[in-house]
Amino acid sequence: MVRAKSSSFFAVSFLCFLGFGMASCGEPKLEVLTEKVGLFCKAEFVIHWDRNYANPFDFKEVEVTLEVVTPRRERQKIPAFWWNNFEMRSITHGGRKEEWLYPIGKPHWRARFAPMEIGKHSCQAIVRDQSGTFLSNRVSFECVPSKNKGFVRVSRKDPRFFEFTDGTPFFPIGHNLAFLYYGQYLRDTETIEGVFRRMRENGANFARIWAGAGDWALAIEWNKSAWMRTWEEKSPIISMPDGKKCVQIKGKKGTTQPVSPCARVALKPNTRYLLSVVAQTSEGTGAQVELNGRIFDIPPSLQWTKMRWEFTTGENEWWLNRLIFRLISEGTLWLAEVSLREVPDGLELLWEADLNRPEMGFYNLLDAFLLDKVVEAAEKTDMYLQLCLLSNPTRDLYMARLKDPKSPKYEEAIAYAKRIFRYAIARWGYSPAIAVWEFFNEMDPNLPTDRFYEEVGRYIKELDIYQRPVTTSAWHPNPRDWRHPQLDIANEHYYIRPEVEFWTDEVASVLARTHFLKSNTPENKPAIIAEFGLATKDWKRSPYMEQDAKLSHFHNSLWASALSGLSGTVMFWWWETLDKLNAYEHYKPLAKFLNGIQFTRGDLQPAKASVSEARIRIVGLQGKDCAYIWLFNSDTSWHKLIVEKVAPSPIKGAILELRGLVPATYQIQWWDTYEGEVIRISKVTAKKDELLINVPEFITNIACKIERASSGSQ
Numbered sequence: 001m002v003r004a005k006s007s008s009f010f011a012v013s014f015l016c017f018l019g020f021g022m023a024s025c026g027e028p029k030l031e032v033l034t035e036k037v038g039l040f041c042k043a044e045f046v047i048h049w050d051r052n053y054a055n056p057f058d059f060k061e062v063e064v065t066l067e068v069v070t071p072r073r074e075r076q077k078i079p080a081f082w083w084n085n086f087e088m089r090s091i092t093h094g095g096r097k098e099e100w101l102y103p104i105g106k107p108h109w110r111a112r113f114a115p116m117e118i119g120k121h122s123c124q125a126i127v128r129d130q131s132g133t134f135l136s137n138r139v140s141f142e143c144v145p146s147k148n149k150g151f152v153r154v155s156r157k158d159p160r161f162f163e164f165t166d167g168t169p170f171f172p173i174g175h176n177l178a179f180l181y182y183g184q185y186l187r188d189t190e191t192i193e194g195v196f197r198r199m200r201e202n203g204a205n206f207a208r209i210w211a212g213a214g215d216w217a218l219a220i221e222w223n224k225s226a227w228m229r230t231w232e233e234k235s236p237i238i239s240m241p242d243g244k245k246c247v248q249i250k251g252k253k254g255t256t257q258p259v260s261p262c263a264r265v266a267l268k269p270n271t272r273y274l275l276s277v278v279a280q281t282s283e284g285t286g287a288q289v290e291l292n293g294r295i296f297d298i299p300p301s302l303q304w305t306k307m308r309w310e311f312t313t314g315e316n317e318w319w320l321n322r323l324i325f326r327l328i329s330e331g332t333l334w335l336a337e338v339s340l341r342e343v344p345d346g347l348e349l350l351w352e353a354d355l356n357r358p359e360m361g362f363y364n365l366l367d368a369f370l371l372d373k374v375v376e377a378a379e380k381t382d383m384y385l386q387l388c389l390l391s392n393p394t395r396d397l398y399m400a401r402l403k404d405p406k407s408p409k410y411e412e413a414i415a416y417a418k419r420i421f422r423y424a425i426a427r428w429g430y431s432p433a434i435a436v437w438e439f440f441n442e443m444d445p446n447l448p449t450d451r452f453y454e455e456v457g458r459y460i461k462e463l464d465i466y467q468r469p470v471t472t473s474a475w476h477p478n479p480r481d482w483r484h485p486q487l488d489i490a491n492e493h494y495y496i497r498p499e500v501e502f503w504t505d506e507v508a509s510v511l512a513r514t515h516f517l518k519s520n521t522p523e524n525k526p527a528i529i530a531e532f533g534l535a536t537k538d539w540k541r542s543p544y545m546e547q548d549a550k551l552s553h554f555h556n557s558l559w560a561s562a563l564s565g566l567s568g569t570v571m572f573w574w575w576e577t578l579d580k581l582n583a584y585e586h587y588k589p590l591a592k593f594l595n596g597i598q599f600t601r602g603d604l605q606p607a608k609a610s611v612s613e614a615r616i617r618i619v620g621l622q623g624k625d626c627a628y629i630w631l632f633n634s635d636t637s638w639h640k641l642i643v644e645k646v647a648p649s650p651i652k653g654a655i656l657e658l659r660g661l662v663p664a665t666y667q668i669q670w671w672d673t674y675e676g677e678v679i680r681i682s683k684v685t686a687k688k689d690e691l692l693i694n695v696p697e698f699i700t701n702i703a704c705k706i707e708r709a710s711s712g713s714q
Helices: 007-018 189-201 365-381 394-399 408-428 448-464 504-519 552-562 575-580 584-595 638-642
Strands: 029-032 037-038 043-048 062-069 075-079 081-093 095-113 119-129 133-142 174-176 204-209 237-239 245-251 257-258 272-281 287-291 294-298 306-310 323-325 330-343 383-391 434-440 490-496 528-534 609-611 617-621 626-633 653-657 665-672 677-685 690-694 701-708
Touching: 029 119, 043 062, 043 119, 043 133, 043 701, 062 095, 075 095, 075 408, 081 365, 081 408, 095 408, 174 617, 189 365, 189 575, 189 609, 204 294, 245 257, 245 394, 245 665, 272 287, 272 294, 272 677, 287 330, 323 365, 323 434, 330 448, 365 383, 365 408, 365 690, 383 394, 394 408, 408 448, 408 665, 434 448, 490 504, 504 528, 504 552, 504 617, 528 552, 552 584, 552 626, 552 638, 552 701, 584 665, 609 617, 609 626, 626 653, 690 701
Parallel strands: 037 133, 174 204, 204 383, 383 434, 490 528
Antiparallel strands: 029 043, 043 095, 062 075, 062 119, 081 095, 119 133, 237 245, 245 330, 257 323, 272 306, 272 330, 287 294, 287 323, 609 653, 617 626, 626 701, 653 690, 665 677, 665 701
16 A cells, blocks of 8 residues: 655655755846847846745746836836756767757746847846845846847738738748657757748748647646656556555566656766655565666665665766666555756756646746747747647646636636746747747637636736737637637638538638638738648548649649738648648749738728639739739649649630729739749739739739839839
8 A cells, every 4th residue: 555655755856856946035136148139139137036936937926027127218027937958969869860958057037028129228127925025136238220120910000911010011921830849850959940941941931839739749838747648548657645646566577667758868978867766665576777777676665765876877878768667576666756866966857757746837947948949940040930838738738627717727727828828928928939829729619718818818918018919729610719809810720621612622712711711800800721731531631732743732722822811821730741842932932922012001902803714713902003913723723633634724815804993004013923933014004993904824823913103114
């Protein structure tokens, strides 16, 4: 029978995991790391404050804030965050490069701020806890001009679209890169930055990533476990009489239980380490623990006993490759703690083996550091991110609590969501590369989430001084969310599947979904399709996707969505396939065509156009003195080309009629949509409100820009 372990032991263990030092008296000390910084660029601060807290991520227990006084004497407050540094190397292991990350230093408080005003800024840290309020010394830094356009926001001129702080229009072009690190296709920072760079070099500027992917990828809040994975049905973890948890290993001689952290544990060669366990056995049971080939004996003990073994790593021992517990006689072994630290006072390396970490409201400092690197990579490559904080399976922790708006569990979900968004805003809110905060990946649309979005949405807007937009998604169309006043973007997920209308025609499919989305969204709100793709009936990747060697479905969906009235292109899901097929080259011609279009001018509406050729489908936008049109040969849909094997004939002699433009002389640019080049330029004068334009011969699709000719060119 397992005896209960004392609560004091767990409290000490938990604080040791956090790596806290001894409590100190006095005031916090503020240190500025960047004394001169560009406009909208990162100023970083260290806040020296060594008091111990059970959970530094809980702002009700301890609230650390940076107050900034701007050159105009405005006071701006931003939250600080709990941070730990890691050494990062690329090490070849088994013929493959792997990212090696090792904790260095002690966890401490930091703050990050991006100035929005040129000149000298004064800063002070404020710490509030149960013992009172404490003010730091004052420091200052200088903000100088930069080329940074600022933060993405809903446009002040036309709220259907986006712009930067300086008013420059921003039209998102890109796709999902949801799963990062942990053996995924995007397995390390170098690979992620490389994909960002290839996307940006080809004109894409936007990617959606997940920060709550659980065991299999980046996850800030998810309680990753070295003992099992969420998809495994059998768990070695049991509850003790006092409610604490332990691991039970029961069976015959030779029964084993591995310790297998999701994040591979880095070691330093030629370094002393301490392995310790708190264990108890049934009578007469013997056991061993094996660490990278070293064997340590666990003698029988009917009481909880702490055992310690020191060892020194070898010349090339960079990783914890194997840690396994083994019974050497029939019986039962219980483990309440497993710890691995560098001697004499290193940080805990086996934090994933801690059985009693909080399920929510406690964050993974290693994954948060990796997200730092993702954000930095986006900054280097001029990419912008939609960051989904509560994705699968983190979403499930909240779903279980969001069933009754009047229940304590619902209140708990609101409190935890505020806590993680506070941490995210504190740590990554400084960066213009974070364009959009996203609550959930595919929340249950049947849950009563209105109150949750109202309260947490207001909290985010109060806290995020840069006012970036907030959104969410559901696993089924949810117009209730699209109309919610605290959700700034209507966000839909849609896949072309055999069960949906127009599944054989990607352009018709995009246009139908756009119409549905926008007709259920307020006119003054952006709308995006943030997941999209060619799928099977059960939402898996369609085999037709790779058969489409020229990626016609990808090309056509991008162009149709860009000129449909959506606030960005459809965002394809299968990033690995897109990368392997080098789909990025399809972004470049579209990006070149869209460059210079003032989406936020305020008068863009669906084009009032018709054409003389029945095979042509028209997609376009127009203002009072401009129009942007894409003409698509409906005989070249993906299904007709790939499945039906249609050989389309050229379209010749078509005439495009455009109505509603002011009488003037217009310059017509015809664009090759595959090369991204202008193939013909002409001028046409509109009499009254009608413009007739001769369409060049084409086979698949072609685009045109129609803009009022300047007076000097007439």
